[in-house]
Amino acid sequence: MESRQPNSTDEIDLDHATSARRIQRLSSHLNPPLLDGAGAETAVSLMACAARAKLEVDTEQLSKYMRGRYRDVQQGVYDYFNSRHELQTPIEISKDEHRELCMRQLMGLVREAGIRPFRYVVDDPAKYFAILEAVGSVDMSLGIKMGVQFSLWGGSVLNLGTKKHRDKYFEGIDNVEYPGCFAMTELHHGSNVQGIQTVATFDPMKDEFVVDTPNDGAIKWWIGNAAVHGKFATVFAKLMLPTHDTKGVSDMGVHAFIVPIRDMKTNKPLPGVQIHDCGHKVGLNGVDNGALRFRSVRIPRDNLLNRFGDVARDGKYTSPLPSINKRFAATLGELVGGRVGLAYSSVGVLKIAVIIAVRYSLLRQQFGPPKQPEISILDYQSQQHKLMPMLASTYAFHFATSHLVDTYGEMKKTHDEELVGDVHVLSAGLKAYVTSYTAKSLSTCREACGGHGYAAVNRFGSLRNDHDIFQTFEGDNTVLLQQVAGYLLKQYKEKFQGGTLSVTWNYLRESMNFYLSQPNPVTARWEGQDHLRDPKFQLDAFRYRTSRLLQSVAVRLQKHSKTLGSFGAWNRCLNHLLTLAESHIETVILAKFIDAVRSCPDEKSRAALKLVCDLYAMDRIWNDIGTYRNVDYVAPNKAKAIHKLTEYLCFQVKNVAKEMVDAFDLPDYVTRAPIGMQAAEDAYTVYTQYAGF
Amino acid sequence: MESRQPNSTDEIDLDHATSARRIQRLSSHLNPPLLDGAGAETAVSLMACAARAKLEVDTEQLSKYMRGRYRDVQQGVYDYFNSRHELQTPIEISKDEHRELCMRQLMGLVREAGIRPFRYVVDDPAKYFAILEAVGSVDMSLGIKMGVQFSLWGGSVLNLGTKKHRDKYFEGIDNVEYPGCFAMTELHHGSNVQGIQTVATFDPMKDEFVVDTPNDGAIKWWIGNAAVHGKFATVFAKLMLPTHDTKGVSDMGVHAFIVPIRDMKTNKPLPGVQIHDCGHKVGLNGVDNGALRFRSVRIPRDNLLNRFGDVARDGKYTSPLPSINKRFAATLGELVGGRVGLAYSSVGVLKIAVIIAVRYSLLRQQFGPPKQPEISILDYQSQQHKLMPMLASTYAFHFATSHLVDTYGEMKKTHDEELVGDVHVLSAGLKAYVTSYTAKSLSTCREACGGHGYAAVNRFGSLRNDHDIFQTFEGDNTVLLQQVAGYLLKQYKEKFQGGTLSVTWNYLRESMNFYLSQPNPVTARWEGQDHLRDPKFQLDAFRYRTSRLLQSVAVRLQKHSKTLGSFGAWNRCLNHLLTLAESHIETVILAKFIDAVRSCPDEKSRAALKLVCDLYAMDRIWNDIGTYRNVDYVAPNKAKAIHKLTEYLCFQVKNVAKEMVDAFDLPDYVTRAPIGMQAAEDAYTVYTQYAGF
Numbered sequence A, B: 001m002e003s004r005q006p007n008s009t010d011e012i013d014l015d016h017a018t019s020a021r022r023i024q025r026l027s028s029h030l031n032p033p034l035l036d037g038a039g040a041e042t043a044v045s046l047m048a049c050a051a052r053a054k055l056e057v058d059t060e061q062l063s064k065y066m067r068g069r070y071r072d073v074q075q076g077v078y079d080y081f082n083s084r085h086e087l088q089t090p091i092e093i094s095k096d097e098h099r100e101l102c103m104r105q106l107m108g109l110v111r112e113a114g115i116r117p118f119r120y121v122v123d124d125p126a127k128y129f130a131i132l133e134a135v136g137s138v139d140m141s142l143g144i145k146m147g148v149q150f151s152l153w154g155g156s157v158l159n160l161g162t163k164k165h166r167d168k169y170f171e172g173i174d175n176v177e178y179p180g181c182f183a184m185t186e187l188h189h190g191s192n193v194q195g196i197q198t199v200a201t202f203d204p205m206k207d208e209f210v211v212d213t214p215n216d217g218a219i220k221w222w223i224g225n226a227a228v229h230g231k232f233a234t235v236f237a238k239l240m241l242p243t244h245d246t247k248g249v250s251d252m253g254v255h256a257f258i259v260p261i262r263d264m265k266t267n268k269p270l271p272g273v274q275i276h277d278c279g280h281k282v283g284l285n286g287v288d289n290g291a292l293r294f295r296s297v298r299i300p301r302d303n304l305l306n307r308f309g310d311v312a313r314d315g316k317y318t319s320p321l322p323s324i325n326k327r328f329a330a331t332l333g334e335l336v337g338g339r340v341g342l343a344y345s346s347v348g349v350l351k352i353a354v355i356i357a358v359r360y361s362l363l364r365q366q367f368g369p370p371k372q373p374e375i376s377i378l379d380y381q382s383q384q385h386k387l388m389p390m391l392a393s394t395y396a397f398h399f400a401t402s403h404l405v406d407t408y409g410e411m412k413k414t415h416d417e418e419l420v421g422d423v424h425v426l427s428a429g430l431k432a433y434v435t436s437y438t439a440k441s442l443s444t445c446r447e448a449c450g451g452h453g454y455a456a457v458n459r460f461g462s463l464r465n466d467h468d469i470f471q472t473f474e475g476d477n478t479v480l481l482q483q484v485a486g487y488l489l490k491q492y493k494e495k496f497q498g499g500t501l502s503v504t505w506n507y508l509r510e511s512m513n514f515y516l517s518q519p520n521p522v523t524a525r526w527e528g529q530d531h532l533r534d535p536k537f538q539l540d541a542f543r544y545r546t547s548r549l550l551q552s553v554a555v556r557l558q559k560h561s562k563t564l565g566s567f568g569a570w571n572r573c574l575n576h577l578l579t580l581a582e583s584h585i586e587t588v589i590l591a592k593f594i595d596a597v598r599s600c601p602d603e604k605s606r607a608a609l610k611l612v613c614d615l616y617a618m619d620r621i622w623n624d625i626g627t628y629r630n631v632d633y634v635a636p637n638k639a640k641a642i643h644k645l646t647e648y649l650c651f652q653v654k655n656v657a658k659e660m661v662d663a664f665d666l667p668d669y670v671t672r673a674p675i676g677m678q679a680a681e682d683a684y685t686v687y688t689q690y691a692g693f
Helices: A014-030 A040-052 A059-066 A071-083 A095-112 A117-123 A125-138 A140-160 A163-174 A324-333 A337-363 A381-414 A417-448 A450-454 A460-471 A477-495 A503-515 A535-572 A574-599 A603-623 A625-630 A636-655 A657-662 A680-691 B014-030 B040-052 B059-066 B071-083 B095-112 B117-123 B125-138 B140-160 B163-174 B324-333 B337-363 B381-414 B417-448 B450-454 B460-471 B477-495 B503-515 B535-572 B574-599 B603-623 B625-630 B636-655 B657-662 B680-690
Strands: A180-183 A199-203 A208-212 A220-223 A232-242 A249-260 A273-277 A290-294 A297-300 B180-183 B199-203 B208-212 B220-223 B232-242 B249-260 B273-277 B290-294 B297-300
Touching (some): A059 A603, A059 A657, A071 A095, A117 A140, A117 A163, A125 A140, A125 A337, A125 A381, A140 A163, A140 A232, A140 A249, A140 A337, A140 A460, A180 A220, A208 A232, A208 A249, A220 A232, A249 A297, A249 A324, A337 A381, A337 A417, A337 A450, A337 A657, A381 A636, A381 B574, A417 A450, A417 A460, A417 A477, A417 A574, A417 B460, A450 A460, A460 B417, A460 B450, A460 B460, A477 A503, A477 A535, A535 A574, A535 A625, A574 B381, A603 A625, A603 A636, A603 A657, A625 A636, A625 B625, A625 B636, B059 B657, B071 B095, B117 B125, B117 B140, B125 B337, B125 B381, B140 B163, B140 B180, B140 B232, B140 B249, B140 B337, B140 B460, B180 B290, B199 B249, B208 B232, B232 B290, B249 B297, B249 B324, B337 B417, B337 B450, B381 B574, B381 B657, B417 B450, B417 B460, B417 B477, B417 B574, B477 B503, B477 B574, B503 B535, B535 B574, B603 B625, B603 B636, B603 B657, B625 B636, B636 B657
Parallel strands (some): A180 A232, A199 A232, B180 B232, B199 B232
Antiparallel strands (some): A273 A290, B232 B249, B273 B290
């Protein structure tokens, strides 16, 4: 594009300028110098923009802005494992060896490197999540093993128990002398936790609970740490209390109990506890998932995690909360941290994949213009289309999940009720949206890197296999999105008429009022770059879509519930509800991204972030252009301009793609793929050496 | 829906009728009884349809129609491996053990079961592909190992060599005494085969070729059978002939040579041949891919595969073809069978995945209306949305790839030039489209089956990892789609003015004439089911889109090539070209599907096929609704009706989903996933038994 700007090379010396011009000429053959066909106005405005902004990215400055507060502790994790080669997971390893290695890695982290994540679970979650992300990049099995030990098993003790539990278990959990499990899921019940069938019946004679698996469908399944290492398990079961009426026992709903499952010395299963191995998984084979069946296993009354409900010596039930449903919600509410961690770690995985795919696409050359050298595959429009919106999304998700982590930390401090609701929905929505996106992207990256992407050493296989289940555990994504939609509808119904909306969707009331009117036929035709790249237009478009989806689904639900009941009506509108939830999450991500661009202190970095932010916005609008067109929010000429701008921005981002992935600041010994080395000249060499040449 | 038809249960006895009504009432709560909001006309027409068609599927009849001519030989493969438990691949196996097992499997197939695929490669390709598909469902590594041995190594000898090669090698290839490789890809060159750098220089003194790897980028990479078992390799290299001028040698372009690489007795690499292991891959670890470097390896002149170009004793070059480019095209043209096999086998993989996912989704129950039993997850609209268009596509691809296999067989017999072109583009397009779709679907299936989908025993992991590379080998999908687009443009330019279009795109001339006019504003509003389910409307819509994309990209290419040259213009329009290619392939698939529906002799099966065909058509139109809306081919009311009809058809297909997957006729010992057992009552039991309960 610079070839049309006579002054653009004035400041460079002549030799340099000659070769630069040659490259520019070649580049103009390959790539869009200007939007074509989108009207003279757009073209002129892009010319102006290109003239004023020859984008230069200062990777160091941008990195500084991207780095979290806890980069130091992450570096500590990287350094420790980089220094202990015997603790690095080899490319090929059997399930059993992997499980043992993973345990040694965890022990090493805690006992040798002195990094103790457990203390941060409640007191400084942001630091905990930073450790989790770093540990996951060493081996995702280790990340999950750590999460099972500290967030799930440990977290359940801290968050659902009381002081007596903390006093008794903290030290052993912290130093991994008490490896433990989180036994919620059953063979027949995953998402529907209230449907679990394991029972814990109080025996007032012996002051004990008796834990039982009433049928094979109630076997605790997929329990991490259970197959080999776990000594304890937090078991979720229906609490049964004896009554004096004819029924004999009363179901008090799901509660959590600490059940010792293995002998501390021999590691043998304790009497009545039957443990089997869930076997080989698609990924995460360093985690020993097992299945637990209980046959009249007796535990002391003290082992009830009694923060939200307690049983006295005489069998009397007390609770600070008035109903089974409230207690259930409070119990599950304490587990929301797991989702925050997964959303955050998922972005970490996406960063690694994008770094490898972008660097290889810059390195790899294939085909070219007649009698000229081959060009890099990232010079192809199709490769830009695959990878550049993904790079932009990685930035977008980075800021959104960082925001989530901070909000979660604040919530843990203040227990502010509005924040609780906000974190609940934001964590559900971001976990679902980000992990689905990352899962798809890992496949795209493998495919985009061709045959060399299929070498296990280049990481896409293990990243995909390990990450895959992020879409399912800690809440199935399809179920979580429904929670988001449900919350939006609640807000819509209860608060639309004047109350306060919670922080993240304050925009809804505003935009609903605004958008219930018809789209403006004049702005629907605006296609200039200044307009399309204006954050106001972008946010308006995202919010408009969410508002319309919310309003229309509310109307449909009301209509159908008359004939189908609320469950039937919900199912009839389910696709619509999921689209609404995704639209809302995309809107929140964009809003956080725009904030992050504005807050960036370094001018060059701000310009680079603005570029990827625009690409994120345009890409998402274009992906859903049918919706915008259907309601004439966007006229045909504008739709075309959005498409062309998306392609143009992909090209622009391509020009700074190397710097943008370098700014994620992950050293080669973390990304580890030979084809994704930071210094391109090393890549093929390292790769051939790996094969033995 | 039946609850609104008072007569629908008349024929059932009363008890049965009562329970049926209860189920129907429940079902009407959960699912769309009728399209809502799409206008009274549509509603009435759907009512009529529902009344006249309570769909019953006779699985046996449908199976009969679906089964290929070579079901017997497939059954032979299934039976053999089912009877030889020691030849079945365990869930967990090391790379080295897997490679040896895979070789034993191949030996067993050929020498014990007496199934000899090699003889069918040229003489009866349909039978060869049937064996390949069946073998791939035993272990995809075995399928690929077999393909390397017989289609690639063996096929190159038969198709690129002459009688002397056939006489010398046929028997050894057929009985696997001569395991061999196909050494085309180099470290730096995959898609761009003409860019390979390995050289074979003729030495007239010794009447030999000298094969050399001039630099590390020219190392033959990813060569199947090379790391362990291969004794020979067909090596693609630039043929260099001595000249009498100052240049010394003349580059005659890429040719294929048989190079012995290992000692027949000791299995050690022969002098000058350096072999390394490419190592662990994302999947297909039963195939021993290796890297080959040649240092002055001498082979007899006879080892040139000389069908398209020969060197005489005195070094003189002769060829039936006039130019390097023609010879190169002829050489690669002979390899098109690989793509046919991959497209066909990919459908086989998709069938297995869809069977498992659908059966599990019918079995698995989670949540339900208040105080009622939980419902199956396939009752959820979202799950139908994930799986039913996939089921419909599996049927669509089955017919399209069967057609491709037949056409390929005919081409191999007749060598008809028109068929050659047709097969070339159809194999490129279907291979790309189907393998991309299957790859995405495997991830969708895993996710749709939640945690139990993550158990390795339930197959999605290995299917995905093994199938993944189908998108890349035998031609990168993005490159292949460009070949489709290129061929369409050639047809457009050369033949639009009156010549004969080849078989598959005869529609283009017709529709181009028709569609250069503006869309009809009246039909653009038609939304009745009779119209939307009319094959004419569906085909018109698909063809319209392809025609418009073709015409518009032709105009854009012409415009840009003036300033950017043809390579630059092509790249500027690359996304557009890929969309065009996909649109064309979708159109061909629909046309073949409609033919298959019409040709089905059994009425009930025909109705079932019509249902999934309609879903395939509606789903694809809705996926690209933005395009249709942008040019007002579809008015907003029609867009809405298409969307609603898609959801309605998903629900209708759900009601016969069990029968539709049973009709694929793959026994449990082929699908092998416990959660996907044909008899639902066995599924959880087999699964818990697998874990040791």
